[in-house]
Amino acid sequence: MPAPAPTNRVRDVIEPVVSAAGLHLEELEVTRVGARTVVSVVLDLHEDETGGLSLDRIAEVSRDISTALDDVIPGESTLEVSSPGVSRPLTERRHFARARGRLLTVRLHDGEPVTGRLVSVEGEGPATVLHVVPEPVSVKGRKPVAAPPQDITLDRVRDAHVEVELARLAHGSDAELFGEDLDEDTGTDDVDDLDVDDLEPDGSGTDAADPDAGAPAPEES
The missing domain is CATH 3.30.300 (GMP Synthetase; Chain A, domain 3)
Structure with a gap:
């Protein structure tokens, strides 16, 4: 053989x-x-x-x-x-760069998970900054509350993934x-x-x- x-x-x-x-x-x-x-x-x-x-x-x-x-x-x-x-886990800068404009869930080493739209990716290495606009939080009987944008450095990210959006999937x-x-x-x-x-x-x-x-x-x- x-x-x-x-x-x-x-x-x-x-x-x-x-x-x-x-x-x-x-x-x-x-x-x-x-x-x-x-x-x-x-x-x-x-x-x-x-x-x-x-x-x-x-x-x-x-x-x-x-x-x-x-x-x-x-x-x-x-x-x-x-x-x-x-379904690919986002582990490298290039993964996040490819996911610009997508809805992500990011789990952090030092805080609560963030679910939001990745607007841009700037910088290189561990200091790479992810500009994320969190999804509005719905409270029963009230209008959704929009959280302020967050700048997350790559070295704070524990893991992250793209969320499948049904509206986008329906349109292909x-x-x-x-x-x-x-x-x-x-x-x-x-x-x-x-x-x-x-x-x-x-x-x-x-x-x-x-x-x-x-x-x-x-x-x-």
Whole structure:
């Protein structure tokens, strides 16, 4: 049984491909499942962009990654490419930058949790400042009371996540943020003779016309 390619070697091959596609390599994991090597890749937009990755872009870069790994992965392999999704914990500055304009819940090391709209992100490192406008607090029989805006430094944040807003979801604004993935199963003879060939000629997935249908389940061969 051939040994799986080291993660660092796979990263060296994948990063230029992802960078050329204008994307950020968020996570990479190389594991062995039986005789098959599984390469799991999580991609994201750069921090100066908002919104989520479309299935079309994931499908396109998946083709390029699959080709790049042709001579790197020995034996049978599965390539799993996905985006982080709305449930991703916000742990880095870039995560918050990507969440500008979104409703967040932020738990602090030194205070009560804050639920509010992230207006902007300024600074670098632990001193990064999150400008948050808290959601109005509803009191029975009274009008909602708006709390003053808060400036929260990143070093005070214990954990944070994006809140799913039903109104945005109903209009499709949040649908793309749940994350989409494309799995490709490869054999020993022809890396391109896989699910990647099920893509349409324009590089989009067969489900591209309905991005809200959800991510496809992994397929193994």
